[in-house]
Amino acid sequence: MRAEGAVSALPAEGPRGACRHAYARKRWGALIPYRFLKCVSFPGTMLSESSSFMKGVLLGGIFCVVVTLLGHVKIGHGTRAHHHEHHHIQAPNKEEVLNLSENERLELSQSIRVYCIILVKPKDIGHWAAVKETWSKHCNKAEFYSSENVKVFNAVVLNTNDMWTMMRKAYKITYERYKDEFNWFFLAYPTTFAIIENLKYFLLKKDPAQPFYIGHTMKSGDLEYVDGEGGIVLSIESLRRLSHVFEDSDKCPEQGGMIWKLSEDKQLAVCLKYTGVIAENAEDSEGKDVFNTKSVNALIKEAMASRPEQVVDGCCSDMAITFNGLSPNHMHVMMYGVYRLRPYGHTYSDALVFLPPAGSDND
Structure with missing residues (x-):
């Protein structure tokens, strides 16, 4: 199954043809709106002109791929948000x-x-x-x-x-x-x-x-x-x-x-x-x-x-x-x-020295 254009297998005719058309341009890496899932949830309704077993299998496969990829998209987005939560x-x-x-x-x-x-x-x-x-x-x-x-x-x-x-x-x-x-x-x-x-x-x-x-x-x-x-x-x-x-x-x-x-x-x-x-x-x-x-x-x-x-x-x-x-x-x-506390015999070679203010014993 190709990553692009696979959705075009859905029929364009009938009152639900607009549903197919709205998503034919989507790629699998994109976030698919929830209403698309509603379109594919009832293959018997969408494929009103044919009850072909093969078309049902095809549509069911598309649905599974969409759900799987949608889950990956959401997880990836959440990870990026976590890393950029603060300045x-x-x-x-x-x-x-x-x-x-x-x-x-x-x-x-x-x-x-x-x-x-x-x-x-x-x-x-x-x-x-x-x-x-x-x-x-x-x-x-x-x-x-x-x-x-x-x-x-x-x-x-x-x-x-x-x-x-x-x-x-x-x-x-x-x-x-x-x-x-x-x-x-x-x-x-x-x-x-x-x-x-x-x-x-x-x-x-x-x-x-x-x-x-x-x-x-x-x-x-x-x-x-x-x-x-x-x-x-x-x-x-x-x-x-x-x-x-x-x-x-x-x-x-x-x-x-x-x-x-x-x-x-x-x-x-x-x-x-x-x-x-x-x-x-x-x-x-x-x-x-x-x-x-x-x-x-x-x-x-x-x-x-x-x-x-x-x-x-x-x-x-x-x-x-x-x-x-x-x-x-x-x-x-x-x-x-x-x-x-200091380990005897060790020297400290820090590049900078921040001396305490006058009057401090530095403990």
């Missing part, structure tokens, strides 16, 4: 960095300045203390934005318990105070652990004057957003546009005028979408996610269950930037593993 942005590979001159490396390492925003509430006081004593020291500057005043810790007091309002106020204050001092803005929750040096490495050669923000992207209907659990990074251009759209209550309402309430990370995406800022899923040079919304422990357990033959490779990127869901004690353990 992707990757970290540089080692060769890219090694090809830079020493002066270029030094200039790059000094040009990436990260301001860290940690949103906290009094109930988070244990995590608050852990973040203050661990990874936040490695930001060029880190500040805690609290829902209310807490005497034992310094914080920017926002006077609200609503997470979207907290995030909104924190970004607004940040832009007003630091728009000329930093080019990248990292927001995290108190249960997040971040390796700031890996974030800076990821941002090498990324242009902060471009309108995008990065993290672990998710989809909710047509809305693509960065999941706040893994941390959110805005370029200075994104923050600039966000600060402007804050003034438009129709596009970016402070409380929202919906029957249902969006989470703060989704609401942020809605506001940014109006400004042309897109969410980018951050990956290493091998395509693995670097912003993680779960802890190392949880990711390893998942890898052991699904890929026991490659637990570590199946778990996490070597250049991971964040993990989430850590207890205060686990943050200190992570700090030990990331910054203190």
Whole structure:
């Protein structure tokens, strides 16, 4: 049976001749509309002028081929949609960095300045203390934005318990105070652990004057957003546009005028979408996610269950930037593993050095 023109075996006469005619030009690789199946479902009706056994066999064969190929077309389409579900942005590979001159490396390492925003509430006081004593020291500057005043810790007091309002106020204050001092803005929750040096490495050669923000992207209907659990990074251009759209209550309402309430990370995406800022899923040079919304422990357990033959490779990127869901004690353990534990006798020949800010002991 030929791949093309086989449908022309159907009769053109009679009231159903239009059905045959509409599909005679179709090829088997094309998506055949459902109404064609209705046409061929009743060979006795379509072949009203002949009840030939051979014509019935022919029509039945055509029907089977169409259904089979239709299934392949749908599966193929679904696979392509899966691979293009998100925008992707990757970290540089080692060769890219090694090809830079020493002066270029030094200039790059000094040009990436990260301001860290940690949103906290009094109930988070244990995590608050852990973040203050661990990874936040490695930001060029880190500040805690609290829902209310807490005497034992310094914080920017926002006077609200609503997470979207907290995030909104924190970004607004940040832009007003630091728009000329930093080019990248990292927001995290108190249960997040971040390796700031890996974030800076990821941002090498990324242009902060471009309108995008990065993290672990998710989809909710047509809305693509960065999941706040893994941390959110805005370029200075994104923050600039966000600060402007804050003034438009129709596009970016402070409380929202919906029957249902969006989470703060989704609401942020809605506001940014109006400004042309897109969410980018951050990956290493091998395509693995670097912003993680779960802890190392949880990711390893998942890898052991699904890929026991490659637990570590199946778990996490070597250049991971964040993990989430850590207890205060686990943050200190992570700090030990990331910054203190070293195999004696090994040397590290990274092309770039990101020194912690003055006053940090680098743990």
